[in-house]
Amino acid sequence: MRIGQLAETVGLPTSTIRFYEQKGLMPAADRTAKGYRKYTAEAVERLKMIKFATSLGFALDDLPGLFASGEGLDHEQVMAHLQDRTAEINHLLNTLTRQKTQMEYLTQRLGELWRAGHCMSACELDGLLSELSTTK
Amino acid sequence: MRIGQLAETVGLPTSTIRFYEQKGLMPAADRTAKGYRKYTAEAVERLKMIKFATSLGFALDDLPGLFASGEGLDHEQVMAHLQDRTAEINHLLNTLTRQKTQMEYLTQRLGELWRAGHCMSACELDGLLSELSTTK
DNA sequence: TATAAGCTTTAAGTTAACTTTAAGGTCAAG
DNA sequence: CTTGACCTTAAAGTTAACTTAAAGCTTATA
Numbered sequence: 001m002r003i004g005q006l007a008e009t010v011g012l013p014t015s016t017i018r019f020y021e022q023k024g025l026m027p028a029a030d031r032t033a034k035g036y037r038k039y040t041a042e043a044v045e046r047l048k049m050i051k052f053a054t055s056l057g058f059a060l061d062d063l064p065g066l067f068a069s070g071e072g073l074d075h076e077q078v079m080a081h082l083q084d085r086t087a088e089i090n091h092l093l094n095t096l097t098r099q100k101t102q103m104e105y106l107t108q109r110l111g112e113l114w115r116a117g118h119c120m121s122a123c124e125l126d127g128l129l130s131e132l133s134t135t136k
Numbered sequence: 137m138r139i140g141q142l143a144e145t146v147g148l149p150t151s152t153i154r155f156y157e158q159k160g161l162m163p164a165a166d167r168t169a170k171g172y173r174k175y176t177a178e179a180v181e182r183l184k185m186i187k188f189a190t191s192l193g194f195a196l197d198d199l200p201g202l203f204a205s206g207e208g209l210d211h212e213q214v215m216a217h218l219q220d221r222t223a224e225i226n227h228l229l230n231t232l233t234r235q236k237t238q239m240e241y242l243t244q245r246l247g248e249l250w251r252a253g254h255c256m257s258a259c260e261l262d263g264l265l266s267e268l269s270t271t272k
Numbered sequence: 273t274a275t276a277a278g279c280t281t282t283a284a285g286t287t288a289a290c291t292t293t294a295a296g297g298t299c300a301a302g
Numbered sequence: 303c304t305t306g307a308c309c310t311t312a313a314a315g316t317t318a319a320c321t322t323a324a325a326g327c328t329t330a331t332a
Contacts, residue, residue: 055235086236096228287319300305300306
């Protein structure tokens with residue numbers, strides 16, 4: 001299988017696959033006589049794993065630690081990665097939840113003023129935003 | 137008030153304040169005889185608003201549309217911004233919630249295998265990850 | 273055989289929101 | 303009068319994860 005076919009199979013652009021190889025996330029591909037990259041099903045699996053891990057929000061730089069190769073995976077290290085990422089996710093969830101509440105309040109408040117016939121000037125909006133930012 | 141004092145007051149580095157000015161988010165500051173930027177309380181308010189809006193996840197490029205200046209703010213446009221950002225937040229919340237579930241499953245499953253005495257090889261971990269990625 | 277699709281490489285560009293650097297002027301204190 | 307804190311500018315660097323460009327070779331098809 002050449003790179004275009006692989007790209008098609010996993011749903012990634014060829015440029016990304018080359019990029020992953022360059023980053024060391026994919027082993028250097030075998031080549032045909034003319035220098036074309038040649039892949040097997042292993043590459044498909046590898047790319048799917050990369051896609052999965054990144055879909056969980058892991059950075060590309062985390063992956064080597066996550067799929068450490070060689071004898072005996074370091075369990076502690078893998079678990080530590082998972083914990084770290086879980087903590088990050090929880091932190092983001094808290095942040096976003098807070099943001100959502102504020103957005104709802106802001107939207108509602110602005111809607112009220114609008115319906116009340118206020119012809120809001122930038123200055124008034126500024127006041128509203130300031131009010132909210134201190135409410136925070 | 138000079139830039140250092142302003143920076144201190146709002147809790148931003150001076151470089152960021154200059155950057156905001158350059159971006160057009162802050163009006164070009166008045167200068168002292170020797171060319172130092174000179175600020176009043178207005179600048180403090182403006183920066184607080186910027187901080188607040190960015191804390192809601194708005195991009196700097198969204199802010200001109202959000203605090204449009206001049207006569208008569210475009211309510212529809214402001215509301216549209218708020219709706220867009222709310223939609224983004226909801227999307228992110230969904231994504232993160234999904235990620236959290238997957239992370240929990242992965243962590244638990246890996247913990248089980250570990251406690252069961254499996255001396256996981258990279259290959260086995262790959263299997264686990266693949267399994268999960270198809271579960272998704 | 274020619275034309276297009278597909279492959280190669282290295283290097284530079286993209287985006288966001290800043291930060292850092294370089295080279296220098298100003299000001300208050302001791 | 304010198305030392306250090308603070309200010310100025312323009313330009314380049316940072317990070318992540320890619321993408322795009324440039325220039326050229328290969329392969330399949332009509």
